[in-house]
Every structure is written in C-alpha cells, then in structure tokens.
Amino acid sequence: MVTTARPRTKKPNYHWMLHAGLIAGAVLMLYPLLWMIGSSFKPEGQIFSDLNPIPQSLDFSNYIKGWTLGTGVSFTTFYLNSFMICAGAIVGNLFSCSLAAYAFARINFKFKPVLFALMLGTLMLPFHVIVVPQYIIFNTLGWTNSFLPLIVPKFFAVDAFFIFLMVQFIRGIPVELEQAAMVDGCNRGQTFLLIILPLLTPALVTTTIFTFIWTYNDFFGQLLYLNNERKYTVALGLRQFLDASGQSSWGAMFAMTTLSLLPVFVIFLFFQKRLVDGIATTGLKG
Amino acid sequence: MATVQIRDVLKSYGTLQVIHGISLDIADGQFVALVGPSGCGKSTLLRMIAGLEEISGGDVEIGEVIVNDLPPKDRDIAMVFQNYALYPHMTVAQNMGFSLRMQGISKAEIRAKVERAAEILGLQQLLDRHPRHLSGGQRQRVAMGRAIVRAPQVFLFDEPLSNLDAKLRVQMRSEIKELHQRLQTTTVYVTHDQIEAMTLADRIVVLNAGRIEQVGSPLELYDTPETLFVAGFIGSPSMNLIKGKVVLGDSPTIVTTDGVSLPLPLVSGLEAGSEITYGFRPEHLSIDPSGMKATVVVIEPTGSETQVNARFGTTPITAIFRDRVDFRPGDSVPLLPDNKRAHVFDTLTGQRLHA
Ligand SMILES: Nc1ncnc2c1ncn2[C@@H]1O[C@H](COP(=O)(O)OP(=O)(O)OP(=O)(O)O)[C@@H](O)[C@H]1O
Ligand SMILES: [Mg+2]
Numbered sequence: 001m002v003t004t005a006r007p008r009t010k011k012p013n014y015h016w017m018l019h020a021g022l023i024a025g026a027v028l029m030l031y032p033l034l035w036m037i038g039s040s041f042k043p044e045g046q047i048f049s050d051l052n053p054i055p056q057s058l059d060f061s062n063y064i065k066g067w068t069l070g071t072g073v074s075f076t077t078f079y080l081n082s083f084m085i086c087a088g089a090i091v092g093n094l095f096s097c098s099l100a101a102y103a104f105a106r107i108n109f110k111f112k113p114v115l116f117a118l119m120l121g122t123l124m125l126p127f128h129v130i131v132v133p134q135y136i137i138f139n140t141l142g143w144t145n146s147f148l149p150l151i152v153p154k155f156f157a158v159d160a161f162f163i164f165l166m167v168q169f170i171r172g173i174p175v176e177l178e179q180a181a182m183v184d185g186c187n188r189g190q191t192f193l194l195i196i197l198p199l200l201t202p203a204l205v206t207t208t209i210f211t212f213i214w215t216y217n218d219f220f221g222q223l224l225y226l227n228n229e230r231k232y233t234v235a236l237g238l239r240q241f242l243d244a245s246g247q248s249s250w251g252a253m254f255a256m257t258t259l260s261l262l263p264v265f266v267i268f269l270f271f272q273k274r275l276v277d278g279i280a281t282t283g284l285k286g
Numbered sequence: 287m288a289t290v291q292i293r294d295v296l297k298s299y300g301t302l303q304v305i306h307g308i309s310l311d312i313a314d315g316q317f318v319a320l321v322g323p324s325g326c327g328k329s330t331l332l333r334m335i336a337g338l339e340e341i342s343g344g345d346v347e348i349g350e351v352i353v354n355d356l357p358p359k360d361r362d363i364a365m366v367f368q369n370y371a372l373y374p375h376m377t378v379a380q381n382m383g384f385s386l387r388m389q390g391i392s393k394a395e396i397r398a399k400v401e402r403a404a405e406i407l408g409l410q411q412l413l414d415r416h417p418r419h420l421s422g423g424q425r426q427r428v429a430m431g432r433a434i435v436r437a438p439q440v441f442l443f444d445e446p447l448s449n450l451d452a453k454l455r456v457q458m459r460s461e462i463k464e465l466h467q468r469l470q471t472t473t474v475y476v477t478h479d480q481i482e483a484m485t486l487a488d489r490i491v492v493l494n495a496g497r498i499e500q501v502g503s504p505l506e507l508y509d510t511p512e513t514l515f516v517a518g519f520i521g522s523p524s525m526n527l528i529k530g531k532v533v534l535g536d537s538p539t540i541v542t543t544d545g546v547s548l549p550l551p552l553v554s555g556l557e558a559g560s561e562i563t564y565g566f567r568p569e570h571l572s573i574d575p576s577g578m579k580a581t582v583v584v585i586e587p588t589g590s591e592t593q594v595n596a597r598f599g600t601t602p603i604t605a606i607f608r609d610r611v612d613f614r615p616g617d618s619v620p621l622l623p624d625n626k627r628a629h630v631f632d633t634l635t636g637q638r639l640h641a
Contacts, residue, residue, distance in 0.1 A: 185388030
C-alpha cells in the first residue's frame with residue numbers, strides 16, 4: 001500500500017505529455033496526407049484558400065471528373081495496366097527468384113561463391129547506372145511502349161534482394177527434409193515444389209508484397225518505357241493532371257492520388273500478419 | 287525385403303578419405319547395427335546405402351541389384367533421420383502417406399495403408415495434427431510410421447533415438463525391436479550407443495575411423511572381442527584393460543610398470559618381454575585370497591549389484607559384484623580375474639591373442 005502510494009504522490013504522471021507530444025508529431029507528419037485527402041473532396045476554389053484538411057461537405061465530383069480525365073482514356077485502363085504489370089512482375093519474381101535462391105542455397109556448382117557475390121553486388125549498383133544501356137537493349141528489341149521491359153526481366157531473377165532473402169530462408173530449412181523427400185520418391189524438381197516452396201511461403205509472401213508495392217510505385221521505369229496513353233499506368237495517369245490541359249485540375253488529381261493509395265493500403269492491411277508470421281519449421285527435433 | 291551387400295566401399299570428401307574399404311553382407315530380414323565413436327563414418331556409410339551420398343569406390347547392392355548410380359527414390363528404402371525430418375507443412379497422415387503419394391497410389395489406398403501403420407504405432411489420434419504439435423516421442427513414432435507405411439525393402443535408421451530422453455529411449459527401443467520382429471524387414475541401424483546396438487541387433491558392425499573392427503552377434507562381440515578397440519567399446523562399464531609386459535615363468539604373467547603382476551590365461555603367441563594388454567570384464571572379478579591386492583576407491587551400490595572402482599597399483603579398475611560387499615573405500619581387497627573369460631591383446635597391433 002505504502003509502496004504503491006508513494007510513487008504516485010512523488011512522481012506526477014507524465015504519460016499524457018509524452019503522448020501529446022507524439023500525437024502532435026504524428027499530426028505534423030500526416031498533415032500533408034490528410035490535407036490531400038481532404039482537398040480531394042473540396043471544390044477547386046477552396047483547395048488552396050482553406051488550410052483546414054477537413055472539408056465542409058463531401059463532394060465526390062472530383063472523383064468522377066478525375067476518373068474519366070476528359071481525354072478519352074479513363075483510370076479503369078490505368079488500373080488494369082498497373083495491375084497487369086504488377087501481376088507479371090510478381091509471377092516473374094516468385095518463379096525466378098525462388099529457383100535462383102534454391103540453386104544458390106543448395107546446389108553446388110562451379111564459381112558459386114563468385115556468382116553469389118556478383119549477384120549481391122548488383123544490390124549496390126544504382127538503378128541510374130543501368131538505365132541507359134537497358135533502354136538501348138529494349139529499344140533494339142522493339143519492346144519500348146509495351147509492358148515487356150517491365151515484366152520480362154523479372155523472369156530472369158534480377159531482384160537480388162529477393163534472391164538473398166530466399167537464400168537465407170532456404171538455408172534455414174534442414175537439409176534432412178529434402179533428403180527425406182528424396183528417399184520418399186521425389187526428384188529435385190518435386191523436392192523443390194512439394195517441400196521447399198511450401199516452407200518458403202513467408203518469404204514468397206514478402207516477395208509478393210514488395211514486388212507489388214515497388215512495381216506499383218515505379219514511376220520512373222514506367223515513364224521511360226510507356227508513351228502511349230492506352231498503356232499508361234496509375235502513376236503515369238496521375239501525372240496527366242499536371243500538364244494535360246494547362247488547367248488546374250488539382251481536385252481531380254488529389255482524388256485520384258487518394259484512390260491510388262488504396263491498393264497499397266489494402267495489401268498492407270491484409271498481409272501484415274502474413275508478413276510477420278511464418279510456418280514454423282518445427283517438424284524437427286523435440 | 288532384400289539382402290544388402292557392401293563390397294569394398296570407399297568414400298572420400300575431396301582428398302579426405304573417411305571410409306577405407308568396407309565390405310559387409312546383410313542377410314534378408316537381418317537387423318544390423320553400425321556402432322562406433324563419433325566421426326567414424328557410420329552415417330556416411332548409411333547414407334551411401336540410401337543414395338544420399340555418392341559412392342567413391344566399390345559397390346552397394348540391394349536385393350542383388352547394384353544401386354551405386356540409382357537415386358534414393360529408386361532404391362526402395364525408407365530412412366528415419368536423427369531429427370526425424372518430418373515435413374512441417376503436412377499433417378501426420380500426409381507425412382506418412384507422402385511416399386505413397388509420390389508412387390501415384392490412389393487416395394483411398396493411401397488412407398488405408400496410413401491407418402494400418404498408425405494403428406501399429408498407436409498414432410490414430412494424431413493423424414490430422416501437424417508435427418509441431420507433437421511431442422518428441424510422437425514425432426519419432428511418426429518418422430517410423432513414414433518408414434513402415436510403404437513396406438520398403440530396407441529400413442535405414444540414423445540414430446533415431448538420440449533426441450529422446452532416457453526413459454522414452456528405452457521404451458522406443460523395445461518398440462523398434464517388436465516392429466522388426468513383426469515386419470522382418472532388413473534393417474541397418476546406426477547408433478553410437480552400444481547398449482542400443484546390443485539389445486536391438488542380430489549382428490553388430492563396429493566401425494572405427496572408417497574401417498570395420500569386427501562384425502558379430504552381440505554376444506560374440508562381448509565374449510570374444512577381436513581387437514582392443516572392440517574390447518573397450520562394447521560393454522558398460524567397459525572392460526578393464528591393463529597394459530604390461532609378459533614374463534614367462536612356471537606360468538605366464540603380465541607385469542606392469544607399477545609392479546602389478548597377474549597370471550595370464552594360456553594363449554598362443556606369448557613371448558617373454560612382449561607388450562600385451564590384459565583385459566577382463568568388471569563382472570569377471572572375484573574376491574579371492576590368491577588375487578592381487580586392490581585399493582578400493584568408490585563403492586556404488588545399485589541394489590541389484592554393486593560397482594566398485596578400485597586400483598591395481600595405479601591402474602584404475604572396475605568390478606561388479608552381484609552380492610553385497612562389506613568393505614569400504616580405502617580397504618585393500620584381493621581381486622582375481624577369471625582367466626577362463628579374460629582376454630589378451632597385442633598392445634602394438636591391438637589384435638587379440640587366441641587360445
Ligand atoms: N560433407 C562432408 N564433407 C567433408 N567431410 C565430411 C562430410 N560429411 C562427413 N564428413 C566427415 O566424415 C567423417 C564421418 O562422418 P559421419 O557423419 O559418417 O560420422 P558418424 O560416424 O555418423 O558420427 P556421429 O556419431 O557424430 O554422427 C567425419 O570425420 C566427418 O567430418
Ligand atoms: Mg552420424
């Protein structure tokens with residue numbers, strides 16, 4: 001009794017101050033985002049005159065205006081394009097990175113250490129260094145203004161980060177599991193498909209999410225290779241509001257930007273748990 | 287079921303040779319234990335039989351077929367690993383039925399076979415669980431279930447009990463023995479625990495540094511170890527081994543550097559002054575006035591028997607008596623090895639000198 005009472009009298013509770021400080025910081029950080037979301041519901045004239053992020057009324061006209069954009073191609077196309085590129089990149093990365101990782105983690109071949117180091121080395125290589133040569137290659141292939149430059153490379157295990165992630169993961173899977181599978185009648189391919197891949201699920205989920213987000217947000221790559229409006233993605237679509245007609249269509253842009261955040265937000269919402277927990281690999285040992 | 291023949295098998299990792307020419311015939315239905323100290327190549331040999339390790343030289347035959355170049359899946363073997371290697375993402379039933387699934391057997395038939403195996407091992411209640419929800423003993427049983435479900439030609443076990451606690455180990459040991467008596471499948475069982483080998487096997491192969499020291503039934507190895515290594519390895523507590531020189535008088539004697547002198551059994555090849563090792567098991571010592579004086583160090587009664595650690599001169603020896611003893615630490619007691627059951631080895635070659 002005495003011991004619990006004493007600190008209470010002696011030490012005032014500073015928690016609320018701490019929280020207030022943190023909340024203030026959070027609001028400060030979030031203000032631009034909130035302002036943008038709020039502005040997407042405001043009439044054009046109010047956007048820059050009213051700094052209060054909370055709109056006076058919910059006006060969806062910006063959304064309707066923004067979606068169709070007035071140039072004939074709507075955001076329906078942009079979203080479909082974005083999702084198509086994302087899907088292609090995800091399939092490519094899952095397929096190629098898992099295979100590459102398996103080879104690095106489990107198969108002995110000549111120059112493996114050197115190749116592994118080289119592969120990791122590409123992580124340090126700034127994107128800008130390879131932009132020009134890459135563009136020349138794809139241009140020669142006649143692939144510009146198509147999704148191919150954004151999807152096809154993913155089928156050749158170019159994302160060293162994911163390979164590394166999976167290599168580490170596979171190294172943590174006991175070899176005995178694979179040996180047991182071989183004794184049970186699997187060849188290498190079946191061992192990979194039936195044992196390694198299922199156990200790799202957490203890493204595969206991570207790869208899926210990050211590939212989605214990175215591809216979805218990849219403005220530069222898409223800007224580089226896509227120049228027909230019908231091929232535009234969401235990221236490129238948003239840019240249209242700025243230079244399309246010279247008119248200020250800020251409201252529409254904020255509306256579409258707000259919408260464009262949704263997929264990423266939803267993905268985080270649903271996969272956050274899967275990102276964290278993995279299949280516990282405790283079929284081993286007592 | 288099948289015979290397993292191993293002929294002059296070699297194994298090297300790069301320039302390091304770990305198996306130096308091993309030959310072994312395993313009869314159909316036999317239970318063979320491979321024992322030896324850590325690193326002697328037991329697992330390597332077993333994994334070569336399984337096809338998980340390339341064979342650097344010699345032949346391995348399973349059921350009269352040379353399998354050197356066959357992948358594990360074509361050898362019709364089942365293996366139980368030390369860490370069980372259960373597939374974590376599959377239920378017990380899926381784990382057990384996995385090999386059948388790979389053979390393309392129908393779902394109904396797999397279910398039936400898995401259920402039969404589960405019944406043998408008492409796993410019926412656990413079929414829908416995942417390995418991570420099982421205890422160590424249950425996992426071990428599932429690993430065995432996975433092996434027996436497919437009725438292979440040969441079972442291979444690599445220290446299957448070493449992750450269990452002592453009590454469970456003894457229990458599973460007798461279950462494995464019972465299983466073998468029931469299924470009569472040719473079995474190769476790796477262990478470093480000589481008691482496990484003694485109790486389970488029809489035949490024991492003692493390996494040392496990649497070579498076979500001796501092959502024989504458990505009692506053959508116990509009663510007539512052919513080498514010093516086997517003498518020291520088989521038996522617990524292990525055999526007393528006393529090093530010394532031969533003195534030939536009226537009857538041959540061994541004399542140690544610290545003055546212990548004991549009569550030797552009659553064996554051939556004893557030469558005066560040659561270096562020999564005299565061995566006798568703890569239970570073959572008796573208290574006899576004509577024996578050698580030993581100083582008692584520790585007395586460990588277990589009720590059924592009494593283990594006495596003593597010293598002949600400076601050489602520590604162990605004695606086991608079925609009767610209760612009435613001496614105390616520090617006492618001097620005359621102990622006499624039973625020469626009808628004693629062993630003499632050439633110290634330099636490590637080979638047994640026969641009668
Ligand atoms: N992949 C490998 N590369 C190099 N040497 C190896 C390899 N695997 C095993 N060895 C060596 O081969 C020898 C035999 O190993 P093995 O695993 O067969 O021993 P073991 O008798 O099973 O021992 P334990 O009782 O500790 O399991 C050891 O000296 C070991 O260091
Ligand atoms: Mg081993």
